[in-house]
Amino acid sequence: MTINHQRRKLLILGVGMALTAPRVYAKPQTVPVTLTSGSEQINISLPAGDKRGRVFTLTSPHRVVIDIPLEAFPPSLVHSLTVVKQKFPWVVHTQIAHFTPQITRIVLEVSGAPSLQRTSEAGNLSVAITVADAAPVQNMPVAAPATTKPLLVMIDPGHGGKDPGAIGNEGTYEKHVVLHIAKRLQTLLQQQHGIHAVLTRQNDVFIPLYHRVSLAHQHEADLFISIHADGFSNDNVSGASVFALSPHGAGSAMARYLSHSENSVDVLYDDDFKTNDPYLKQTLFDLDQRETISRSLDFGKHLASNIIKVHHMHSPHPEQAGFAVLKSPRIPSVLVETSFITNKQEEKLLGEPAFQEKMARAMADGINSYFLNEKKNNLLS
Numbered sequence: 001m002t003i004n005h006q007r008r009k010l011l012i013l014g015v016g017m018a019l020t021a022p023r024v025y026a027k028p029q030t031v032p033v034t035l036t037s038g039s040e041q042i043n044i045s046l047p048a049g050d051k052r053g054r055v056f057t058l059t060s061p062h063r064v065v066i067d068i069p070l071e072a073f074p075p076s077l078v079h080s081l082t083v084v085k086q087k088f089p090w091v092v093h094t095q096i097a098h099f100t101p102q103i104t105r106i107v108l109e110v111s112g113a114p115s116l117q118r119t120s121e122a123g124n125l126s127v128a129i130t131v132a133d134a135a136p137v138q139n140m141p142v143a144a145p146a147t148t149k150p151l152l153v154m155i156d157p158g159h160g161g162k163d164p165g166a167i168g169n170e171g172t173y174e175k176h177v178v179l180h181i182a183k184r185l186q187t188l189l190q191q192q193h194g195i196h197a198v199l200t201r202q203n204d205v206f207i208p209l210y211h212r213v214s215l216a217h218q219h220e221a222d223l224f225i226s227i228h229a230d231g232f233s234n235d236n237v238s239g240a241s242v243f244a245l246s247p248h249g250a251g252s253a254m255a256r257y258l259s260h261s262e263n264s265v266d267v268l269y270d271d272d273f274k275t276n277d278p279y280l281k282q283t284l285f286d287l288d289q290r291e292t293i294s295r296s297l298d299f300g301k302h303l304a305s306n307i308i309k310v311h312h313m314h315s316p317h318p319e320q321a322g323f324a325v326l327k328s329p330r331i332p333s334v335l336v337e338t339s340f341i342t343n344k345q346e347e348k349l350l351g352e353p354a355f356q357e358k359m360a361r362a363m364a365d366g367i368n369s370y371f372l373n374e375k376k377n378n379l380l381s
């Protein structure tokens with residue numbers, strides 16, 4: 001595949017938005033996204049009345065930034081970006097993230113200077129992105145060789161925003177504690193092990209469960225780790241646990257209880273989301289998840305053997321449950337319950353920076369040990 005440099009290429013991303021006024025703290029909106037397949041034109045359409053929605057460019061490298069007044073973005077939008085990247089070789093990189101709790105930001109890195117053509121129509125601002133004279137792009141295979149891609153871990157601090165997670169008797173919030181641990185883990189991975197790590201949320205913002213999985217795919221993560229500190233009906237229950245996905249429902253009573261309470265979050269706050277989930281539905285059917293579960297269990301073992309050195313474990317082996325955030329078809333994924341916030345001693349521990357550091361360090365060591373083992377196996381086979 002070669003690129004005709006003289007050919008003017010047009011990219012218009014279609015984001016039909018049925019928004020009228022900003023809806024702060026409203027239920028996440030559904031954003032219909034259409035991608036005109038077979039055509040070189042895709043359209044970006046933003047509600048003209050909402051000044052938070054905007055499209056602008058940046059240089060070094062050339063980028064088009066699209067801000068959308070959206071609290072939560074659907075997987076279809078993530079999927080559209082994947083399609084765009086595959087279709088247009090001059091789209092070097094795409095990214096989607098929560099820029100602020102109410103703004104979703106898309107960044108398209110392009111290989112030439114982009115120009116924006118704006119038209120206004122029926123209360124919508126339409127923007128056509130054109131990249132003329134795109135820089136030469138190497139004739140590369142679709143997937144880069146595994147050795148050149150830096151390892152990336154998607155760290156998922158559980159809950160956030162209007163979903164507080166479990167709350168301890170002394171008023172400690174799970175969503176805050178797990179964010180501290182997640183940020184610590186990110187720093188340790190990057191500084192001590194040279195492993196790149198990205199968080200699904202940087203602050204106290206609500207993100208539906210399936211978005212967390214989509215983010216991991218969008219970043220082409222090698223591992224996904226969701227961090228929690230849940231409550232249990234019995235406040236004597238204590239200790240850390242590591243979970244991988246179970247294809248047949250939860251193994252233990254506790255796994256059943258926890259997966260029910262975690263998964264019910266989306267039912268409470270985002271009940272129309274699952275029906276709008278073609279991306280995951282399709283991939284879940286298409287791909288063999290057994291292999292991923294087996295690798296998730298292996299990853300869980302590396303984590304558990306490090307966590308047990310610093311904290312009592314409810315079960316020394318990875319358990320299996322039907323957590324929605326673990327349903328990634330390709331990325332080994334685990335959920336770590338660092339402790340039980342409903343247990344008096346553990347609630348106190350969870351609030352202590354020294355304990356947060358200890359848990360983060362154990363998880364970083366477990367992740368590093370998993371990667372080292374994977375590398376060794378690849379060399380041997």
Ligand SMILES: [Zn+2]
Pocket residue numbers: 158159165166174228229230262
């Ligand atoms: Zn939780």
